[in-house]
Amino acid sequence: GAVSVGGSDRLVDPGLAAVWGLGRVAALEVPDRWGGLVDLPEVLDVRAGARLAGVLAAGGGGEDQVAVRGSGVFGRRLVRAVPAGAVDASWNPCPSGTVLVTGGTGALGVEVARWLAGRGVPHLVLTSRRGVAPEGLVEELSGLGARVTVVACDVADREALAEVVAGVPVDVPLMGVVHAAGVVDDGLLEGLSSERLVSVMAPKVDGLVNLDVVTSGLPVEWLVVFSSLAGTVGSAGQGNYAAANACVDAWVEWRRGRGLPAVSVAWGPWAEGGMAAGGVVVERLRRGGVRPLDVEFALRVFAEAVRGGVDVTVADIDWERFVPGFASARPSRLLAELPEVAAVVPALPAGGGGPGLRDQLEGVPDGRRRQVLLDVVRAQAAAVLGHAGAQAVEPDRAFRDLGF
Incomplete structure (x- = not known):
């Protein structure tokens, strides 16, 4: 009851939404230890329980803010607001009070x-x-x-x-x-x-x-x-x-x-x-x-x-700048429906589905492995710090001096 998926699905307990706010920060601070957020229906019947098990078994797939309902499973998205239209400059919001x-x-x-x-x-x-x-x-x-x-x-x-x-x-x-x-x-x-x-x-x-x-x-x-x-x-x-x-x-x-x-x-x-x-x-x-x-x-x-x-x-x-820092440590579907994000995501390095660092290094001659590793570390540091590219991260400077 902490969130609503719209329509007749009314939010029941706004106090519980604080947990969701805290969880969104945990996803950024401890991405390797945070599973995600699931809002359950008031009655957890067999069908809802099966859907919950399906969410957990799926391993996320970038979905880490989910509501399980009788009508299905819903993922949270940030979408563009429809412009409300300009307010006339002479309009008084409270003329007599x-x-x-x-x-x-x-x-x-x-x-x-x-x-x-x-x-x-x-x-x-x-x-x-x-x-x-x-x-x-x-x-x-x-x-x-x-x-x-x-x-x-x-x-x-x-x-x-x-x-x-x-x-x-x-x-x-x-x-x-x-x-x-x-x-x-x-x-x-x-x-x-x-x-x-x-x-x-x-x-x-x-x-x-x-x-x-x-x-x-x-x-x-x-x-x-x-x-x-x-x-x-x-x-x-x-x-x-x-x-x-x-x-x-x-x-x-x-x-x-x-x-x-x-x-x-x-x-x-x-x-x-x-x-x-x-x-x-x-x-x-x-x-x-x-x-x-x-x-x-x-x-x-x-x-x-x-x-x-x-x-x-x-x-x-x-x-x-925002998307690499937001999604570099952990995939998230929250921003997936924003067209500006869609234009950035294809340019980002592949996530968990690509070859791991060990596989990358094994495919490189011994003499070049150190440089490849350095390039990876600089690119990740640049993403976290919001820089445009790895060239902004000097290889001989301490992480703390770089801004971590």
């Missing part, structure tokens, strides 16, 4: 607040743990015509959040919500404690659950949740963050299933900031083929989400 922005004083929250104020939203409530806005922000938003309230609130604290919502003036009722709160605490799975997992999941997941509860019965017309690319495809070193974002993606789907408004946007890094704004993080992502998003473009996508879009992942990807 309040919009609450959690994480509203962070880099992304500030950009969203500027956009909302510029569209004529009359009242903005910006929350953060410290409740301190960047210098000049309140004056800037007021100059655009918006009343601004900045509040210190940990969204994981339901009572504190309820107090904030109760304080919204009756003449401008709460009608829109942007959940952009979140923290990161990066580290590999082997060093991930339960405390570090909880600390990252609390503002993102507990915050959304609390928003769901405290806005019950209010005239909220739209709720947009800021999720992350890490939860969609995985991100090495971000197991807790991927788990949290996969969980909120599922919670949004579950909320819609109850007839309530909600949409999730899983962002890649924004060019002007966000939790991936640090130089080291941005450089690591860029090296792996993930480029920072243009802010104006991101805000156009945000507008489409507010107007009633579908859940999307939004990222600027250099596929020639």
Whole structure:
């Protein structure tokens, strides 16, 4: 019940989706020890059990995110979103009410607040743990015509959040919500404690659950949740963050299933900031083929989400860099239906079906084996680091000095 395959197959338990987010990171960090993810039907009858046995016996074949259902076995795919169409520049998403922005004083929250104020939203409530806005922000938003309230609130604290919502003036009722709160605490799975997992999941997941509860019965017309690319495809070193974002993606789907408004946007890094704004993080992502998003473009996508879009992942990807790093250590069918990926995959070295390294070396004269081995190591290192080719990897430099 952690995932849905669409149609009448409703998602049952969004909390379990966190396991899927964690698993996507395990596939990247420990590819030789990770089997994959299988979601079972609520009733595991003989037919479903046979299908599960078939999945396990098949050895994957690149399928490592699978849902077993009464109607068959389904593999997960990332597909191109259908453009929702441009939102008119004069459109006001909340002409007579309040919009609450959690994480509203962070880099992304500030950009969203500027956009909302510029569209004529009359009242903005910006929350953060410290409740301190960047210098000049309140004056800037007021100059655009918006009343601004900045509040210190940990969204994981339901009572504190309820107090904030109760304080919204009756003449401008709460009608829109942007959940952009979140923290990161990066580290590999082997060093991930339960405390570090909880600390990252609390503002993102507990915050959304609390928003769901405290806005019950209010005239909220739209709720947009800021999720992350890490939860969609995985991100090495971000197991807790991927788990949290996969969980909120599922919670949004579950909320819609109850007839309530909600949409999730899983962002890649924004060019002007966000939790991936640090130089080291941005450089690591860029090296792996993930480029920072243009802010104006991101805000156009945000507008489409507010107007009633579908859940999307939004990222600027250099596929020639991204795909080798994503698939070099472990085959995956997740990206198989993207045409850009199909253009890259034929150029990649053959996977497990080709000759092994021992076979390659046995077919080479003794005097050339060292060079062949060196070429293989350099090519694999280049793929992992996101370089265009083996020539970028100097053979006499230590792996750590190269960026591992």
